[in-house]
Amino acid sequence: MALEAAAFATDRAERRAIRHAIGSASISLLIALDGAVLVGAATIERRRGSRRARLSSIAVAPSRAGTGLGRVLLDAAEAEALAHDCDRLRLEVREDNGAGIRLYERSGYRRFETVPDYYEDGTTAWRYEKPLSRS
Incomplete structure (x- = not known):
């Protein structure tokens, strides 16, 4: 919850959603630790019968912004999906x-859709997708 509050001004995951992610067979929660301190996390959702995964959240502690941790978490999320x-x-x-x-565009993601009023404060979302390969 502290990472959510530090990383996001709005649209934070609720405690119930985080607990659900931890116990779910169709959700992977990846974390980055500095000692015992949580400094980053990524949540990947999958649906039965689908070969498409969704990165529903990637959070980096403000103290780690610009250090490449977001890229590390994104790479780990892609590996987890594969x-x-x-x-x-x-x-x-x-x-x-x-x-x-x-980060996403440099990592090969392509925007395919714009969704107006997606976030709770009315901000538009850009939707991206990347084909994954084992190479």
Whole structure:
């Protein structure tokens, strides 16, 4: 909960959703620790019968911004999706999240849709997808 509060001004995951993710067979929760301190996390959702996974959240502690941790978490999320036989990873990002957009586009994600009024504050989401391969 502390990482959610530090990383996101709005649209934070609720405690109930985090507990559900931890116990779910169709959700992977990846974490980055500095000693015993949680400094990053990524949540990957899968649906039975689908080869497409969704990166529903990636959070980096403000103290680790600009260190490459977001890229490490994104790479780990892609590897996790592949490990579950998914061949594509999708995500949504706020249109005003320049750092996130740069990360995803530099990592090979392509925008395929814009969703107005997606976030609780009315901000538009840009939807991205990347084909995944084992190479």
